[in-house]
Amino acid sequence: MRVWTVLSQKGGSGKTTLVLHLAMAAIDRGKAVSIIDLDTQRSAEKWGALRRLKVKKAAPAIVPALLHDIDRMIEAARSADNDLVLIDTPPATNNTTLRAGGVADMIIVPTRTSTLDVDALRDTLQALMDADKLDRTILVLNAPNGDKAMLTGIERLARDYGTPLLSPGLADSAALASSLGKGKGIVEQSRNSKAAENVITLLDDLVRHSRRIERTRKRENA
Numbered sequence: 576m577r578v579w580t581v582l583s584q585k586g587g588s589g590k591t592t593l594v595l596h597l598a599m600a601a602i603d604r605g606k607a608v609s610i611i612d613l614d615t616q617r618s619a620e621k622w623g624a625l626r627r628l629k630v631k632k633a634a635p636a637i638v639p640a641l642l643h644d645i646d647r648m649i650e651a652a653r654s655a656d657n658d659l660v661l662i663d664t665p666p667a668t669n670n671t672t673l674r675a676g677g678v679a680d681m682i683i684v685p686t687r688t689s690t691l692d693v694d695a696l697r698d699t700l701q702a703l704m705d706a707d708k709l710d711r712t713i714l715v716l717n718a719p720n721g722d723k724a725m726l727t728g729i730e731r732l733a734r735d736y737g738t739p740l741l742s743p744g745l746a747d748s749a750a751l752a753s754s755l756g757k758g759k760g761i762v763e764q765s766r767n768s769k770a771a772e773n774v775i776t777l778l779d780d781l782v783r784h785s786r787r788i789e790r791t792r793k794r795e796n797a
């Protein structure tokens with residue numbers, strides 16, 4: 576079972592969007608997926624309630640949790656034969672989010688491309704470096720707005736902190752939000768759309784990167 580934590584100091588960077596669409600893309604692949612919602616906004620959990628109401632489907636399981644529950648929740652997901660656990664976190668780099676990163680095999684940091692996002696990204700990367708978690712971190716560009724200078728700034732940060740950057744990551748697409756509004760993910764809503772293809776490619780890239788992290792860890796522990 577893999578555990579991925581989606582984390583960023585910046586609010587609105589796309590954490591919950593990524594968690595929900597990646598979860599639905601993995602389910603489409605036949606994987607058993609659970610989401611642990613550590614954000615007190617409970618956005619992921621609310622989407623789950625909407626999904627049960629509108630689509631009448633229980634998967635993915637979405638568990639609202641507090642930090643002290645996290646190990647127990649992960650073990651429960653493991654016992655229930657899940658393939659993937661996605662942890663959604665509040666917009667912060669604090670004890671909660673860094674611990675949620677600490678229990679993960681991979682930390683996914685989404686970033687948009689405005690000045691404020693790039694500033695916050697630097698802080699997020701610095702906090703992950705201080706917590707010694709950069710080796711399991713990957714950056715995902717979200718909804719890039721074509722601003723070349725900002726993209727260059729993000730690329731430079733990725734280089735400086737030695738973090739891989741998935742670029743283009745997730746394109747700006749209104750279809751992502753509208754499918755969530757129906758209690759679905761984009762892959763379930765319109766499988767052949769560009770946005771769905773984008774999410775599927777992103778999932779594949781992230782699985783590949785997660786495997787790379789696992790191989791490196793095995794080598795280091797050998």
Ligand SMILES: Nc1ncnc2c1ncn2[C@@H]1O[C@H](COP(=O)(O)OP(=O)(O)OP(=O)(O)O)[C@@H](O)[C@H]1O
Pocket residue numbers: 585586587588589590591592593614616618664665666717718745746747748749751752
């Ligand atoms: N790739 C995208 N294309 C279009 N809209 C997007 C994209 N990613 C996120 N959004 C929109 O941006 C807003 C914020 O996204 P989301 O809630 O996923 O961010 P978040 O990081 O989870 O926020 P918070 O920090 O408050 O938890 C939402 O309205 C969402 O629909």
Ligand SMILES: [Mg+2]
Pocket residue numbers: 590591592614618663664
């Ligand atoms: Mg969120």
